[in-house]
Amino acid sequence: MNYNIISYTIFLSLAVILIIGVGRHLYKNGYYYLLELFKGDQNYATNVNKILYIGYALVNVGWVSISILSWPEILSVQSCFEQISYSMAILLTVLAILHINNLISLRLIAKRINRDTNNVIS
């Protein structure tokens, strides 16, 4: 058994678990934002939430498995650990940046909705 194959298996399973786990949290907590966005229409919020979740999972898992092709040759247990932790670090950073980006855009959308409702009232 080659060290590369072992580290691919470990990395891919860790990454998929991480992506699905983070996605579940966002799925549960983002529902209320969507409910706000669709003015309390529960059907729309549930369906759009599912579509967003699946899109998020697909793009992230795909990107992670594309990144495997550029790994260097792994010759020892030490470099296996190093490579896995380096790749996980990149994945975590990207997920964090995406998350912050999402929060900022939710903030903008909430502002716009508030402005629209104020306009309607006035």
Next chain:
Amino acid sequence: MNNLIVTTYSIYLPIAILLTFIVAKIFFKNSRIFMMDIFRGRSEIAMSTNRLFEVGFYLFSLGFALFRTKINYAGEFGKQQVFEHLSYQIGILTVFLGIMVFTNLYLLFRGKKKTRQNSAKHFENQGSNDQDIATIS
């Protein structure tokens, strides 16, 4: 005839087809509500439009998946290369499916917005007609 590239193909193709079908099933189960809104509750035409979109999605994604099947690798193709290329190909397909899902979602939102604008205009016209009728009578 024990070629590892052939093994990679025979693992890749079922996964690609299954993935496309699962994603399309989930997406088009959840897009029905948009279609009902766009066609203002006329369920027959909404469902058949949904079905047509689904077929288009299948054709496009499976076409892309088959298009990306061929592996160009010059060196010796070992077990490690099987892993690498398999995950690379599935990754490309997955990102493509994700982009397709988001594009379709955007189209659905646009359709919904257009419908709402049109119906607003429709109501305005109706309102002015009513007024005209009222003034005439």
